[in-house]
Amino acid sequence: MTALKRAGIGIGIGGLAAVAIYGMDSIDPYRVYQLSTVFYIAIAAAGLTVLTGLNGQLSLGHGALMAIGAYTTALLLRRYTDLNPALVMAAAVVSTSLVSIVVGIAAARLRGPYLAGATLGLAVGLPGVAVRFSGVFGGDAGLSVPSIVPPDTFSTLPTEVWFAWIGLIPVVITYVLLANLVSTRYGRDFRAIREDEVAAELHGIRIARTQVTAFVLSGACAGLAGCLMAYTANLAAPAGFPLTLSLEVLAAIVIGGIGRLPGAVWGALIIVLAPDLMSSLNDSLHLPGGVRAQLPLALFGAVLIVAMLGFPHGIQGALDRLWRLRAMARRRSNEAAA
Amino acid sequence: MNYFVVLTLTGLAAGMIYAALALSLVIIWRATRVVNFAQGALAMTTTYIALAVIQATENYWIGFFAALLAGLVLGAVAERFLVRWVETGPPLNAVILTLGLLLMLEAVVPMIWGAQIRSFPAPVSIAAMEFGDLSIALSPFNLFTIGAVLLVVLGLFFLFRGTALGLTMRASAFAPEISRLLGVRVGRLLALGWGLAALTGALAGMLVAPTLLLYPNNMDAILVYGFTAAVLGGLDSAVGAVIGGVVLGLALSYIGGYGGGDLESIGALVILIAILMLRPQGLFVSGTERRV
Numbered sequence: 249m250t251a252l253k254r255a256g257i258g259i260g261i262g263g264l265a266a267v268a269i270y271g272m273d274s275i276d277p278y279r280v281y282q283l284s285t286v287f288y289i290a291i292a293a294a295g296l297t298v299l300t301g302l303n304g305q306l307s308l309g310h311g312a313l314m315a316i317g318a319y320t321t322a323l324l325l326r327r328y329t330d331l332n333p334a335l336v337m338a339a340a341v342v343s344t345s346l347v348s349i350v351v352g353i354a355a356a357r358l359r360g361p362y363l364a365g366a367t368l369g370l371a372v373g374l375p376g377v378a379v380r381f382s383g384v385f386g387g388d389a390g391l392s393v394p395s396i397v398p399p400d401t402f403s404t405l406p407t408e409v410w411f412a413w414i415g416l417i418p419v420v421i422t423y424v425l426l427a428n429l430v431s432t433r434y435g436r437d438f439r440a441i442r443e444d445e446v447a448a449e450l451h452g453i454r455i456a457r458t459q460v461t462a463f464v465l466s467g468a469c470a471g472l473a474g475c476l477m478a479y480t481a482n483l484a485a486p487a488g489f490p491l492t493l494s495l496e497v498l499a500a501i502v503i504g505g506i507g508r509l510p511g512a513v514w515g516a517l518i519i520v521l522a523p524d525l526m527s528s529l530n531d532s533l534h535l536p537g538g539v540r541a542q543l544p545l546a547l548f549g550a551v552l553i554v555a556m557l558g559f560p561h562g563i564q565g566a567l568d569r570l571w572r573l574r575a576m577a578r579r580r581s582n583e584a585a586a
Numbered sequence: 587m588n589y590f591v592v593l594t595l596t597g598l599a600a601g602m603i604y605a606a607l608a609l610s611l612v613i614i615w616r617a618t619r620v621v622n623f624a625q626g627a628l629a630m631t632t633t634y635i636a637l638a639v640i641q642a643t644e645n646y647w648i649g650f651f652a653a654l655l656a657g658l659v660l661g662a663v664a665e666r667f668l669v670r671w672v673e674t675g676p677p678l679n680a681v682i683l684t685l686g687l688l689l690m691l692e693a694v695v696p697m698i699w700g701a702q703i704r705s706f707p708a709p710v711s712i713a714a715m716e717f718g719d720l721s722i723a724l725s726p727f728n729l730f731t732i733g734a735v736l737l738v739v740l741g742l743f744f745l746f747r748g749t750a751l752g753l754t755m756r757a758s759a760f761a762p763e764i765s766r767l768l769g770v771r772v773g774r775l776l777a778l779g780w781g782l783a784a785l786t787g788a789l790a791g792m793l794v795a796p797t798l799l800l801y802p803n804n805m806d807a808i809l810v811y812g813f814t815a816a817v818l819g820g821l822d823s824a825v826g827a828v829i830g831g832v833v834l835g836l837a838l839s840y841i842g843g844y845g846g847g848d849l850e851s852i853g854a855l856v857i858l859i860a861i862l863m864l865r866p867q868g869l870f871v872s873g874t875e876r877r878v
Contacts, residue, residue: 306678308685354859360677361621362866365813366858368623372810373855380848491806495689502682539697546693552686556679557671 262420280408281480282520287415288476290516291422293500294509295469298426300498301507302435303462304442305355309367310470311494312374313351316344317474318484319378322391333396333414337475344471345464352463356456371494375486390485393478415476422469427509429465438462492545499548502555505562514563522547592723593843594836599728601835602735606790607812608819608827609739610783615821617759617779618665618673620680624687626809628664628784629791631691632656633800634699636792637706646709653788661784662777669780670773696802706795731793738789739828742782746824755779807851811838814858820868830869 292310299305317340324336351370355363378385385391398410405413429435437458440448449455478484500519504511523544530540555562561569607625614622622628632653640649664687672679710726746752758765758772759779766772794808815834819826834857841853861869 300678304678306681354863357866358862361615361681362817362862364623364681365621365810365817366855366862369810369814369851369855369858372806373851376848376851380846380852491803492689492692495685498682498685499689542693542697542701544693546690546697549686549688549690549693552689553668553683556675556683556686557668560675560679 262416265416277406277408280406280412282524283412284408284415284476284480286516286520287412287419288473288480289497289500289519290419290513291476292470292473292497293504293512293516294422294426295466295473296497297501297504297507297509297512298430298438298469299462299466301501302430302438302442303459305459305462306360306364306498307355307367307463307466308364308491308494308498309351309370309374310466310497311489311491312367312370313344313348313467313470314474314477314493315374315378315484315486315489316347317341317471318393318478318488319385319391319474320344320471321475321478322386322393322484323384325393326391329394333479337418337472340471340475341468344474345468348464348467348471349460352460352467355463356459367494368491371489371491375489378486386485388486390483390488393482393484395482396479411479415480418472418476422472423509423513426465426469430509434458434461495552496545496548499552501562502552503562505564505566506560508562508564508568510567511562511564518563519548589843593839595723596728597836597839598832599724599731599835600839601815601832602732603790603793603808603831604811604815604834605828605831606735606738606786606793607808608815608831609742609824610786610790611812611816612819612821612824612827613742613779613783613786615816616824617755617776617783618669618680619677620669620673620684621813621821622780622783623681623684623809624664624691625783625787625812626791626805627688627691628657628660629787629794629808630800630802630805631695632660632784632788633706633791633795634695637704637795637800638699640707646707650709650792653792654785657784657786657788658781660781661787662781664784665777665780666773670776692802701802703799703801706800708796712796727796734789734793738786742786743824745782807854810851810858811854814854814861817858817866818861818869823868826868833869 292314296307296310299307320340320343321336324331324339351367354366358366378390379387382388395407396411396414397407398405402410437448437453440451440453441455441458445455477488481488496519500515501512502515503518504513504515526543526547527540530543535543559565607629610625611621614620614625635656636649636653638649639652640646643649668683668687669680672683708727708730710730712725712727714725715722744752746756754765754770755775755778757768758770758775762772790808790812791805794804798804798808811834812831815830816827818830818833819828821827834854837857838850838853842850845853
């Protein structure tokens with residue numbers, strides 16, 4: 249598939265989603281909110297796919313990187329209330345990338361469980377900074393973030409629907425860019441290092457530099473996701489970035505299939521919609537409220553375990569296989585016809 | 587009393603808890619080359635079990651030993667029924683599996699016992715001791731903590747160094763195939779290793795809860811501290827893990843005491859990154875093999 253084709257598909261899917269959102273005028277605001285959530289989780293999951301799936305580095309700190317994007321957004325908007333959202337998103341990407349360079353340089357020297365442990369420390373430790381320097385970051389209560397107000401031409405649209413429109417743009421850009429990157433030299437270098445570091449080095453790939461690149465790219469996605477998250481929730485607070493957020497993003501890429509970019513979209517959809525799907529199950533089983541609230545997380549944990557035991561390629565892996573089987577069947581029937 | 591001495595004594599007691607968790611990570615790492623990220627969640631679970639038993643029997647000690655037993659069983663079950671199937675696969679899969687276990691335990695426990703913060707009883711007072719006018723920063727519970735961890739550490743050292751069972755456990759971790767050929771039931775011993783590790787973790791959970799309270803993710807930070815302590819010791823050395831725990835306990839006590847308590851978790855992160863960058867083989871291990 250050529251890069252142009254790939255971009256075309258991305259924009260096509262984006263266009264379809266746009267039409268869907270346009271028709272959402274009358275749909276209840278909660279659905280629209282969910283859609284915005286799917287968007288930012290999908291962006292974070294795409295970033296983690298590049299890092300963990302293609303490059304083989306496992307990060308448990310993506311929740312913390314999202315926090316950096318969200319706080320950048322909140323701090324910027326506190327000073328410049330009317331700043332263009334595109335500029336805010338760019339600023340969130342830049343600030344998170346800068347932090348990612350530091351973390352990435354440390355991470356490039358770490359392997360496997362050591363990297364996971366260090367990024368786990370980041371996820372657990374970083375919210376403490378927001379509490380410690382509460383004068384800047386607002387402590388436990390966090391900082392509020394104003395909504396994006398639709399311009400006059402679209403002033404009939406509710407704010408959430410307008411924001412879902414806006415949120416679609418960075419999703420399409422992220423996926424088109426990453427999908428193209430995967431098939432370039434960078435993507436091949438990432439995969440080569442994941443498969444065999446020594447062989448990759450012998451082929452002239454600069455291991456450390458490539459790994460830092462992958463980490464920064466992935467961190468930039470997390471920062472963008474954090475910015476969208478702050479806009480969606482109208483808030484940047486330490487409680488929004490628990491360790492479970494990082495693990496949910498991880499669950500998204502595992503569910504979709506590690507290392508498969510379309511899988512990240514499936515995973516994000518399931519992570520966000522699962523609590524809803526389960527609430528109808530809860531209603532029929534009459535489960536108490538405490539159980540109800542925890543059921544999704546328990547399910548994600550179980551999914552991580554079951555996936556590792558039996559389905560390491562996730563949903564997109566199964567789809568790819570179906571696709572191949574169909575292609576094979578078609579070839580066979582063509583041969584039979586000939 | 588001199589503030590520095592106070593911080594040193596309380597840091598020592600906290601360090602013993604980190605040492606216990608670090609030791610449990612090291613035992614599993616040496617047995618199966620997996621870092622068990624669910625170790626903290628397992629300890630949290632056994633502490634909830636202890637609380638339920640204590641409330642039912644009104645006896646702290648029955649709950650205490652119930653937690654240790656629950657740790658032994660949970661650890662062995664986790665190895666036998668989950669980890670064993672991914673041990674031979676890519677290392678990433680085993681890590682993701684233990685993370686799934688962490689997520690699941692932190693969700694299932696509040697389903698059973700509720701998510702609210704709970705107080706947890708201590709067998710002895712947690713208030714600082716006083717002799718006449720002189721107040722010593724240590725509480726009787728601090729002394730209990732130090733004593734209990736020392737006892738378990740010495741017990742484990744005796745087991746691994748001084749008994750035939752410990753020898754076969756080390757053999758089956760070191761060379762599973764050869765041990766199998768010599769008639770050792772390697773699988774059972776690996777499960778026992780996980781069980782003993784979870785027992786040590788369960789002790790840490792019991793010692794954390796009276797002062798830091800009990801809630802579903804109360805061990806998240808302690809897990810990071812335990813991992814940092816284990817890395818300080820080189821992740822492969824049991825002695826190193828214990829020393830690493832004490833060193834980290836002291837360091838975090840000084841950071842928290844002079845800089846503010848919120849800095850402890852960020853301080854641990856800085857120490858962890860620094861040690862991984864500068865001396866990844868740990869402070870107490872000589873050797874140049876690349877592991878990190």
